Amino acid sequence: MKSELLLLLSLVFFSCGKNETLDVSSPDAKNKIHFSINEKGNVFYEIQSVGRPVLSKSVMGFTLKKTDLSEGFEVLSSSTTTHSSVWETVWGKHQTITNHYNELTLHLKQKQSGILLDLIARAYDDGIAFRYVFPEQEGLKEFIIMDEKTEFNFAGDYKAWWNFADYDNYEKEYYNSPITSIGDTVNFARRPDKEERANMCNTPLTIEVSDDLVISIHEADLTDYAGMNLLNQKNGPNLKAHLTPWMNGDLVRAKTPFQSPWRTVQIGENAGDLVESNLIMNLNPPNVYKNTDWIETYTYIGIWWELHIGKTSWAEKTQFGKPLPKTRPHGATTENAKYHIDFASEHGIKDVLIEGWDKGWDDMTGSWTGYGIFDWSTSTSDFDIQEVCDYAKKKGVRMMMYHETISDIDHYEPRMDTLFKMCRDLGIKTVKVGYTGDVNYDYDKNTYRQHHHGQYMVRHYKKMIQTAGKHELLIVNHEPIKFTGEQRTYPNIMAREGVRGQEYNAWSKGNSPEHGVVLPFTRILGGPIDFTPGIFEVMLPQRKWAKFEIRVRTTVAKQLAYYLTMFSPIQMLADLPENYKGKPAFEFLKNVPTNWSETKVLNAKIGDYYTVARKERGTDNWYLGSITDENTRQLTVKLDFLDPDKTYEATIYADGKDADWVTNPYPVEISKKKVTSKDKLDIKLATSGGQAIAFIAQ
Structure with a gap:
């Protein structure tokens, strides 16, 4: 003393x-x-x-x-x-x-x-x-x-x-x-x-x-x-x-x-x-929820990529003041929703995201901004939300709700409690909330009143997460504030986009081959992203107005590996359902886990290459993803992360012969072999290529 x-x-x-x-x-x-x-x-x-x-x-x-x-x-x-x-x-x-x-x-x-x-x-x-x-x-x-x-x-x-x-x-x-x-x-x-x-x-x-x-x-x-x-x-x-x-x-x-x-x-x-x-x-406070049984991780599909590549539209009849062309009809119809639900049910996928289902899209003129134009609770004339949710329930699937707020916080925030209750009553688990446009933009005054990343919106995002938690809903944000670890406190905030994601490949010069091997060491250090990987048809329809090639700048195998390298507890299988049909590599997307008990980085050089192994929570199975930039790579990895007392069957999804992101992005070679923790694997990556491996304990 x-x-x-x-x-x-x-x-x-x-x-x-x-x-x-x-x-x-x-x-x-x-x-x-x-x-x-x-x-x-x-x-x-x-x-x-x-x-x-x-x-x-x-x-x-x-x-x-x-x-x-x-x-x-x-x-x-x-x-x-x-x-x-x-x-x-x-x-x-x-x-x-x-x-x-x-x-x-x-x-x-x-x-x-x-x-x-x-x-x-x-x-x-x-x-x-x-x-x-x-x-x-x-x-x-x-x-x-x-x-x-x-x-x-x-x-x-x-x-x-x-x-x-x-x-x-x-x-x-x-x-x-x-x-x-x-x-x-x-x-x-x-x-x-x-x-x-x-x-x-x-x-x-x-x-x-x-x-x-x-x-x-x-x-x-x-x-x-x-x-x-x-x-x-x-x-x-x-x-x-x-x-x-x-x-x-x-x-x-x-x-x-x-x-x-x-x-x-x-x-x-x-x-x-x-x-x-x-x-x-x-550095964040502990979890505020005593019961977390309602929180889950999973993969989903949706009426989303078709909107970005110009196959269909968010709007029902007119968009940005012009009638929709017959070549680009409304995407969120009851019929199209059921098509996606059927596909999800057949392949064991839990959710179907549906964008453009609600009133308001036809009222936007000139830009992705608006003030008081969205309803968020009323369907378009060709979409019956109750019918769709009932149909999904019968098929063992759910609709993932989409609220595009156009950053109209003045109108959205007061309605959140009612809207989230509506979602829960419909059997919806997850709400994707978008914040395109200027915060509280007023057309009449031609001005906006807040910044996305200032204190005003920090307060709003927290209120949104808390309100969703009250109704036991999960949140995926697009155009968000950055993650700073709050998923510990509020584990119903699943993913935030806040990144130059996959959609940029659909209507711009796209993301470079290097982009995917930079994000894990920059943006994703803040928290999980909704990158929306899984594009199999990487050569995209060209736009008449584009003076550049529109496409995804990866091989298909790299898209598979993204499910390990682009960390997220909710992962989208982003391509059109028809582009997955008959593709053996789709088996990996159907089975890849979204929740992990261990993560080990096997090799990494920022902007060049990245190999990560993750252990599936609740099992002895491991999954590996490896990606590279515009250069080919041959990497050797030790498998000493595997359980030393077990033998594993490794199913390897690799860049196929002569694969190259520019000239030949499609080949995926699938092979199987028995391995143990004493083994090594040689990983060969094509230009902007990747490799995904499932190690299933025997």
């Missing part, structure tokens, strides 16, 4: 010293965050990994509307704790997750204003995180953040993988460059976009520090705050937090007690370590 008291007194004395310096290290002692305060009371942090600088001395603080909180701070006290626990996911890439960290809390006071501000830092074996906390206090009640000053000052001008920041859209191409070239609109904007922010990027931002050190900058537990972008300050490899604003320039409107999201730095020896990391989810 005496020794503990002496230790406590020495800690208090040390933490009250002038020019205070405090730090905390990860349980394995490899990762360390170090704080310091200079004579002016400016607060700084720096991060090291295995003794090497990752982030050099970096500024912290805020500017409030009435107060500058960037200097004049003193340390009142500090404390450290250690936490270690194990929790189980409802679904995910791992069944059990260890949450083990050392935590430092630094209590600060600004001398002039008397405002109290806490810094909390957590050091994990797979990274560092810190957040700001404004405790309840007499001197600060309600306040507005006008600037978050957090900087990320890198020790060198390392190679970065980034895409342009945009207050309303995350569906961007990825680039790689030195940190000092991030957001360079002159050299990297292949298609100039008025919404792309010069010298700014989204998060996650992934940085290759060296051959044995890779990091990713992101945020966790984004709650009642504005989404963070990163501003290239052009004064060296130095980035600064740049929050998405309200339309009047406010960044965050708050009242004490209040806390920021975690600022996260995932750290790994290689890119695969970032994929296997659970840092982002560990």
Whole structure:
């Protein structure tokens, strides 16, 4: 007891010293965050990994509307704790997750204003995180953040993988460059976009520090705050937090007690370590639902791809002010829905997504925006939602609801509770909610009133998830805010698009062969995506207006491998049903799991290749996906992830002879062989090719 008291007194004395310096290290002692305060009371942090600088001395603080909180701070006290626990996911890439960290809390006071501000830092074996906390206090009640000053000052001008920041859209191409070239609109904007922010990027931002050190900058537990972008300050490899604003320039409107999201730095020896990391989810609160039996993972088909490739239309009679041509009729008819339901029932597929079933599509004119034009509960004249849902139930299938809000939050949010109750009454399990267009756009005033990634929409998305949970519904979002690990707290938020996904291949120059081997180490680090893989007919109908070739820039085998590499608990079999009929490779899509107990990255190089193995939850079966960029690859993988006491039958779906994404994308060679954990496999990948393997325990 005496020794503990002496230790406590020495800690208090040390933490009250002038020019205070405090730090905390990860349980394995490899990762360390170090704080310091200079004579002016400016607060700084720096991060090291295995003794090497990752982030050099970096500024912290805020500017409030009435107060500058960037200097004049003193340390009142500090404390450290250690936490270690194990929790189980409802679904995910791992069944059990260890949450083990050392935590430092630094209590600060600004001398002039008397405002109290806490810094909390957590050091994990797979990274560092810190957040700001404004405790309840007499001197600060309600306040507005006008600037978050957090900087990320890198020790060198390392190679970065980034895409342009945009207050309303995350569906961007990825680039790689030195940190000092991030957001360079002159050299990297292949298609100039008025919404792309010069010298700014989204998060996650992934940085290759060296051959044995890779990091990713992101945020966790984004709650009642504005989404963070990163501003290239052009004064060296130095980035600064740049929050998405309200339309009047406010960044965050708050009242004490209040806390920021975690600022996260995932750290790994290689890119695969970032994929296997659970840092982002560990920083979110535990699951709020006592009963999760209603939450499930699965694959689905739908009336979707045919809309994008121009076979049918979302609208019933007119779209964007023009009559529908006879060559492109309405897609969401009762007859077409039953055709898809029959196919799903025959092949054991649980859900059929139906887009364009409701009133409102005919009323859009000129763009994907609208104000008060959608009903969300009334069917078009050629679609009977009750009949379709009843028919699906008889076939052991469900309709997946689609609500395209056109970002008309003023009208959609007040109706969510009623609409979600309607869905549950119809036997619907999952609602896909889209947010194309400008938030609360008003045609009459020719203006919109919010940004997608600001505090207003962060609040909306949380309310939507909570309302869906009340009715035991699952949510898939398109045009969303980014994932920051909230699927731990609300495991009914299954997937968020927020990515330049498959549909871009249907009506634009498409996604490059490299795109698929960048996403696992960038966007997907935030959380699962709805990428909509599984296109077998990769050569698409050409559009009269297009001055470029419209097609999918992969082999068919790579589309199979995407079900392992593009992590999601709800995966779409995106192609038309008729394109799957008679195709042996379709067996893989019918049987591929969507929930995993283990994930192991076998090899990875950002932008080049990626091989991942995942163990099916509840069985001893494993599945492997391997993909490459525009180059052919021959990779050798050890099968030591398999159970050493079992023999497996491996069914291999590989790029066939002479497969090439440009000239011959279709061949898929299917073979079987017996393997054990002592074996190795040679994986041969065609240009923009892939390989998918099912290891079934015998």
